[in-house]
Amino acid sequence: MRHLSVLAVALALGLSACTSDAEPAAEPPPPSPSPTPTSTPAEPASDDGANQRRTTLVVVGDIMLVRGVPDPARALAPMTPLLRRASLTVGNLESTLSTRGAPTQGGDSFGGSPALLGPLARAGFDALSLANNHVGDYGERALLDTVATLGRSRIEPFGAGPDVATAARPAIVQRRGTTFAFLGFNAIGETPQAGPGQPGALSVRMPPRTGPLVRADLLRVARAVREAKREADVVVVLPHWGEQYTHAPEPVQRTVARELVAAGADLVVGGHPHWVQGVDSMGGVPVAHSLGNFVFDMDFADQTMEGVVLEATFRGADLVRVRFVPYRMDPGTFAPRVVDGADGAEILADVRSTSTGPYARAAFYD
Numbered sequence: 001m002r003h004l005s006v007l008a009v010a011l012a013l014g015l016s017a018c019t020s021d022a023e024p025a026a027e028p029p030p031p032s033p034s035p036t037p038t039s040t041p042a043e044p045a046s047d048d049g050a051n052q053r054r055t056t057l058v059v060v061g062d063i064m065l066v067r068g069v070p071d072p073a074r075a076l077a078p079m080t081p082l083l084r085r086a087s088l089t090v091g092n093l094e095s096t097l098s099t100r101g102a103p104t105q106g107g108d109s110f111g112g113s114p115a116l117l118g119p120l121a122r123a124g125f126d127a128l129s130l131a132n133n134h135v136g137d138y139g140e141r142a143l144l145d146t147v148a149t150l151g152r153s154r155i156e157p158f159g160a161g162p163d164v165a166t167a168a169r170p171a172i173v174q175r176r177g178t179t180f181a182f183l184g185f186n187a188i189g190e191t192p193q194a195g196p197g198q199p200g201a202l203s204v205r206m207p208p209r210t211g212p213l214v215r216a217d218l219l220r221v222a223r224a225v226r227e228a229k230r231e232a233d234v235v236v237v238l239p240h241w242g243e244q245y246t247h248a249p250e251p252v253q254r255t256v257a258r259e260l261v262a263a264g265a266d267l268v269v270g271g272h273p274h275w276v277q278g279v280d281s282m283g284g285v286p287v288a289h290s291l292g293n294f295v296f297d298m299d300f301a302d303q304t305m306e307g308v309v310l311e312a313t314f315r316g317a318d319l320v321r322v323r324f325v326p327y328r329m330d331p332g333t334f335a336p337r338v339v340d341g342a343d344g345a346e347i348l349a350d351v352r353s354t355s356t357g358p359y360a361r362a363a364f365y366d
Contacts, residue, residue, distance in 0.1 A: 056313050059291065063094060065112060067110060121153065132186050184238040213252055233317035245301070273289075311325060
């Protein structure tokens with residue numbers, strides 16, 4: 001196991017409203033979290049004054065609760081206090097909730113059942129992206145089952161559907177007077193691209209997996225962001241993109257992210273690489289390229305067994321703080337647990353290694 005001597009377990013940034021890539025003003029960082037999820041700042045008890053519109057959004061990385069994960073509820077349990085304490089919790093579900101069809105990716109076909117809804121809901125998830133390369137793992141019927149099953153639950157699905165109009169429709173959730181819209185898109189392929197009358201995921205064809213960047217795909221997503229901005233105070237985009245098993249984002253990810261920000265995205269949080277990747281500030285908007293695996297049965301490397309939770313604090317529509325909480329999964333159960341000290345510093349150093357602007361500076365992680 002890797003170790004560093006630096007203590008670094010949290011990042012806090014004050015993000016001013018701006019329209020350029022200027023460095024955001026920093027507010028003093030919070031105290032370092034303890035090794036348990038209770039280190040996350042709690043929601044204020046009062047609903048009066050400035051606190052009335054304060055919301056905390058938590059976003060986690062790739063969630064895969066089947067195949068080698070023996071007990072989904074046990075895997076989610078250690079992080080449940082942290083997830084439930086947030087005003088709103090979102091992640092990327094890397095499996096179906098149905099196996100009514102033939103597996104399309106052999107042993108990498110991740111087929112779940114509606115029974116996963118219980119552990120996910122009890123863990124505190126409010127919305128889940130289905131815009132990834134595994135929601136199509138058991139074919140069209142299972143994909144539609146998955147969308148419908150989530151649609152009947154308290155967890156809002158987004159990023160996939162029976163046609164492109166549905167796949168491009170955001171999940172809209174309101175908390176404390178602030179309306180959040182969540183959009184997702186898949187750039188990895190394998191799951192069919194949603195089209196008119198064609199079930200699948202909202203997709204953008206782009207390197208490294210699905211060819212050169214297709215401008216028409218990106219324009220469709222940018223249009224969906226602009227439309228969501230008319231409905232919501234805050235728009236959050238979850239791309240499924242990039243190269244596996246690397247800390248370095250593909251250059252095209254920054255090109256795409258700039259278009260999303262220009263269209264009105266207030267936060268961009270990517271997934272798929274299975275390792276943490278860096279963070280950029282584009283026009284004052286954080287772009288986190290990969291949070292790593294949240295729950296996934298990948299115990300063949302340290303990097304695939306660790307990641308960060310992103311906590312974003314809003315006052316109304318204004319993003320005022322971003323914080324990263326590092327964790328590592330337990331062997332065997334694949335349950336993530338918050339880590340601090342040298343282990344936490346190691347994970348955050350991996351995030352910082354490919355970050356740009358203010359996010360590349362160690363001071364923001366101390």
